Amino acid sequence: MLKGVCYVAYGEAARSECRLSILSLQALHPNLPICVLSDRPLPEADRTITDVQNVPPYTWGLARWPKLCLNNLSPFPLTCYLDADTRVRENIMAGFEPLEAGWDMAIVPSENQDKEWLWHISEVERDTTASEIGGPEWALQLQGGVWFIRRGAAIDKFFSVWRREWQRFEGQDQGALMRALRIAPIRMWLLGRPWNGGAVIQHRFGAIPRSPGGVAAATRNVPIAAQITSGAAPGGV
Amino acid sequence: MWVQLLKVRQVERNGVPTMYQIGDWVEIGKHDALMWIADGAAVVGPRAQHALMPNCGVCAIGNEIPYQVMGLPITCKSIPTITHPKTLVLAPPGKLKLGFVPLGFYHLAKFDVCVPLWDLRTMASEIGMADDQARTKAVLPDLRVPIYDTRLLWIRDSVEGRTFISAWNAEPGERRLAFLRTLFTHPLKILALPPMWGGR
Numbered sequence: 001m002l003k004g005v006c007y008v009a010y011g012e013a014a015r016s017e018c019r020l021s022i023l024s025l026q027a028l029h030p031n032l033p034i035c036v037l038s039d040r041p042l043p044e045a046d047r048t049i050t051d052v053q054n055v056p057p058y059t060w061g062l063a064r065w066p067k068l069c070l071n072n073l074s075p076f077p078l079t080c081y082l083d084a085d086t087r088v089r090e091n092i093m094a095g096f097e098p099l100e101a102g103w104d105m106a107i108v109p110s111e112n113q114d115k116e117w118l119w120h121i122s123e124v125e126r127d128t129t130a131s132e133i134g135g136p137e138w139a140l141q142l143q144g145g146v147w148f149i150r151r152g153a154a155i156d157k158f159f160s161v162w163r164r165e166w167q168r169f170e171g172q173d174q175g176a177l178m179r180a181l182r183i184a185p186i187r188m189w190l191l192g193r194p195w196n197g198g199a200v201i202q203h204r205f206g207a208i209p210r211s212p213g214g215v216a217a218a219t220r221n222v223p224i225a226a227q228i229t230s231g232a233a234p235g236g237v
Numbered sequence: 238m239w240v241q242l243l244k245v246r247q248v249e250r251n252g253v254p255t256m257y258q259i260g261d262w263v264e265i266g267k268h269d270a271l272m273w274i275a276d277g278a279a280v281v282g283p284r285a286q287h288a289l290m291p292n293c294g295v296c297a298i299g300n301e302i303p304y305q306v307m308g309l310p311i312t313c314k315s316i317p318t319i320t321h322p323k324t325l326v327l328a329p330p331g332k333l334k335l336g337f338v339p340l341g342f343y344h345l346a347k348f349d350v351c352v353p354l355w356d357l358r359t360m361a362s363e364i365g366m367a368d369d370q371a372r373t374k375a376v377l378p379d380l381r382v383p384i385y386d387t388r389l390l391w392i393r394d395s396v397e398g399r400t401f402i403s404a405w406n407a408e409p410g411e412r413r414l415a416f417l418r419t420l421f422t423h424p425l426k427i428l429a430l431p432p433m434w435g436g437r
Contacts, residue, residue, distance in 0.1 A: 094378035102424040187424040192381040
């Protein structure tokens with residue numbers, strides 16, 4: 001089954017990181033196809049998708065929405081998603097094998113549990129997540145920067161719920177990921193730390209600057225399509 | 238569902254936050270009840286326990302019943318066995334936080350099996366004897382994966398569950414690696430729980 005790697009890179013900082021990640025990947029996998037979702041073509045990739053529908057105009061939306069649509073947008077039946085600020089250091093084909101064995105997704109648990117559980121998301125989202133699925137004692141945090149997915153109905157349902165959950169707070173995506181897993185469970189194989197932030201795939205966490213907070217209140221309740229067609233400026237309507 | 242508080246809690250009644258004290262009985266939703274029990278903040282009476290955990294039971298591995306588990310029926314077996322529609326398989330010296338028991342069963346509504354991770358660091362490549370490692374390398378594409386604490390496992394009675402348990406019992410050697418080999422070749426909806434569930 002066709003395998004490939006997808007990145008999401010909007011903005012020059014992300015595109016610059018993505019180029020370096022692609023170079024590291026191609027050094028080990030010169031024939032593994034690469035697709036990038038971006039605002040304009042990235043020559044280092046085999047394909048760039050620039051016509052993602054309904055991308056929110058604010059910065060968090062630029063980074064998150066296309067990523068959460070990858071189940072629909074990826075051209076590959078078996079997809080590896082890599083954050084732009086990763087560097088591939090070892091062969092990654094073993095990450096696809098759980099998918100071929102029948103797993104829907106392969107992902108790495110986070111080292112941020114207990115007191116560091118969801119430290120990087122807004123307090124209101126963290127509290128809401130804890131009340132809905134349990135806090136650090138009851139719910140394992142997962143990392144969202146490296147994962148492998150197998151195209152299919154279960155993944156489509158899961159991603160649909162993930163997008164819906166993300167739209168509640170519109171910041172980072174790990175809280176939404178965890179809530180989505182409880183609502184629409186999938187067959188999820190866990191990989192070890194070397195696969196995200198270790199020997200297989202290094203991760204330059206924080207290398208790409210983000211806007212603080214989340215969405216401006218004025219944009220929160222405006223339909224996304226309307227924001228695009230009205231040409232609304234980021235952070236305002 | 239009525240619960241008796243072991244910790245002070247605030248509940249919203251008709252939009253008004255109301256404080257309840259230790260010892261108070263409060264009627265709350267089932268989901269909140271499970272969370273509060275897991276948090277050690279509340280207990281339920283025997284009838285409510287049954288309502289929280291219908292068709293649930295414990296399969297204790299070994300010859301002795303280690304302790305009572307919230308009034309649940311306990312069956313002793315020599316190997317992990319699905320003894321009830323929803324079974325908690327408990328192998329010594331597995332540590333059990335009793336408050337987590339109802340929550341584990343609750344998750345079986347959507348997951349085939351729930352089991353804690355051993356910890357956040359130890360990987361399959363680091364445990365077991367040489368023959369365990371060789372057997373596991375023949376199945377898993379990469380042994381740099383977290384391991385599960387298989388002394389504590391919630392599983393529901395289904396075709397997938399029974400097939401999985403049977404296959405796991407047939408695998409030789411170190412139980413946690415045997416579990417991973419079985420799991421890899423029998424994909425399930427598995428909920429990986431934080432290591433704290435296993436007392437680690």
